[in-house]
Amino acid sequence: MLSIELKILICFVWAFIVFFIAALILGVERKSQWFQRRTKYSWFNRRGFLGETLLFGYPKTKEGYGVTFIMAGAISIVCYIVYLI
Numbered sequence: 001m002l003s004i005e006l007k008i009l010i011c012f013v014w015a016f017i018v019f020f021i022a023a024l025i026l027g028v029e030r031k032s033q034w035f036q037r038r039t040k041y042s043w044f045n046r047r048g049f050l051g052e053t054l055l056f057g058y059p060k061t062k063e064g065y066g067v068t069f070i071m072a073g074a075i076s077i078v079c080y081i082v083y084l085i
Contacts, residue, residue: 002085011079018074019054022067031056034064 002010023031037057047055059065 002082007082007085010082011075014078014082015075016054018071019056022071023053023056026067030063034059034061034067036060 026034035057036059037055056068059068
């Protein structure tokens with residue numbers, strides 16, 4: 001049996017992996033077409049390389065909503081399986 005802390009850690013790592021793989025598959029062009037990013041940046045909410053890679057924004061097209069649903073589904077299914085263990 002896994003501890004609850006390890007299960008939570010596994011879910012966070014899996015979510016990171018899903019976001020990273022989706023960002024690599026989609027690429028910058030499709031991410032900018034399908035998702036709307038924040039337009040106003042200040043020193044307080046600037047991001048580094050990894051943050052910019054993983055940043056999707058909110059969906060603005062049906063493809064963006066589809067990608068969001070697929071990512072949320074993949075994360076939910078694995079987290080559900082982990083919590084059953």
